[in-house]
Amino acid sequence: MLNFLASYGGTILIGLLVLTVVVLIVLGMFRGRKKDHSSCGGNCGQCASCGICHKK
DSSP, X not given: OHHHHHHXXXXXXXXXXXHHHHHHHXXXXXXXXXXXXXXXXXXXXXXXXHHHHSOO
16 A cells, blocks of 8 residues: 555646645636626627626
8 A cells, every 4th residue: 555655646646736726716616607797898899798797
């Protein structure tokens, strides 16, 4: 077991780091959606979905 960790410890550490970053990004997206934040730039003149995005 100790040989396994010595051989693959760096790979496991990098994998856990990447997984943590992905989870934080997904959580941030869910929190933003919950607060009604979007990636809309506000330029409705160039957007085909402005009627869906900005309902009056």
